[in-house]
Amino acid sequence: LTGGEIDPRPVLGRSLTLQGIYVGSRALFADMNRAIAAHALRPVIDRVFPFAEAPAAYHHLQGAGHFGKVVIAVE
DSSP states (O other), rough: OOOOOOOOHHHHHOOOOOOOOOOOOHHHHHHHHHHHHHHOOOOEEEEEEGGHHHHHHHHHHTTTOOOOOEEEEEE
């Protein structure tokens, strides 16, 4: 988002953490997406949890022993 503003009060009041990523310019982002599609790149999935086990998924993440993405399946 460029030029947007976030009211920090709800974030600070609930002790939330915001985390973003920098992907460069729109042109670089488009180039990256084309490369991902052209080479059929897929993320590495460590484990899939059903939605009912979402707390266990977060616990698994906190253990920091995973390799790849931890997925919560919403069905």
